[in-house]
Amino acid sequence: MATSIPTTIRTLSFASLNCFTMRTRSQTTTSTKTHEHDIEIRTMVIACWLKGDSIRSIGKQMFPPLSYSTVRNIIMKFQETGSVKNRPRCGRPPKLKPEDIEVLKHSVLEDRETRSEPLSIITEKLNNTLEISVSQKTVRRALKKVGVKCHPAVVKPYISEKNAAKRVQWCLERMD
Numbered sequence: 001m002a003t004s005i006p007t008t009i010r011t012l013s014f015a016s017l018n019c020f021t022m023r024t025r026s027q028t029t030t031s032t033k034t035h036e037h038d039i040e041i042r043t044m045v046i047a048c049w050l051k052g053d054s055i056r057s058i059g060k061q062m063f064p065p066l067s068y069s070t071v072r073n074i075i076m077k078f079q080e081t082g083s084v085k086n087r088p089r090c091g092r093p094p095k096l097k098p099e100d101i102e103v104l105k106h107s108v109l110e111d112r113e114t115r116s117e118p119l120s121i122i123t124e125k126l127n128n129t130l131e132i133s134v135s136q137k138t139v140r141r142a143l144k145k146v147g148v149k150c151h152p153a154v155v156k157p158y159i160s161e162k163n164a165a166k167r168v169q170w171c172l173e174r175m176d
Contacts, residue, residue, distance in 0.1 A: 037066075037074070042084040045074045095134055096142050103129065104139065105146045 048058045059066040078084055104126055108114055119136050127133045
């Protein structure tokens with residue numbers, strides 16, 4: 001079925017129209033997928049569908065209510081894959097497991113000397129404990145993720161007990 005385009009529009013070229021701009025997917029403001037539903041919600045949708053409920057009634061039964069297209073997409077995915085679990089995502093899996101990151105964090109925060117070690121030594125120690133080798137950049141990212149900053153600690157002057165007692169005495173004199 002062909003649609004006819006009016007001659008006035010056919011004669012215009014897209015270059016002459018200023019309202020048409022080419023955009024890439026990353027430049028568009030709307031996304032096709034805005035929310036991913038829990039596996040429990042998807043399982044409930046499939047259970048209702050297998051029970052024989054209609055797509056619209058399933059959407060109304062859920063809390064929060066789901067749209068017709070959402071319920072339909074969940075059912076279609078179940079029919080294709082036989083599961084409600086997420087498909088594997090693209091991208092490289094992380095090199096450090098959460099357990100490895102915990103080991104790294106505890107080894108760095110162990111005592112004052114290990115906190116002041118350079119990143120190269122921290123990386124070398126981690127590579128000796130693990131069966132894989134990681135770069136300094138990976139170690140820095142992992143430490144940043146757990147909240148450990150990569151900068152030297154502030155050098156504070158040593159205060160002896162005698163000097164501390166004098167400071168307390170000085171403060172007490174000024175309070176009166």
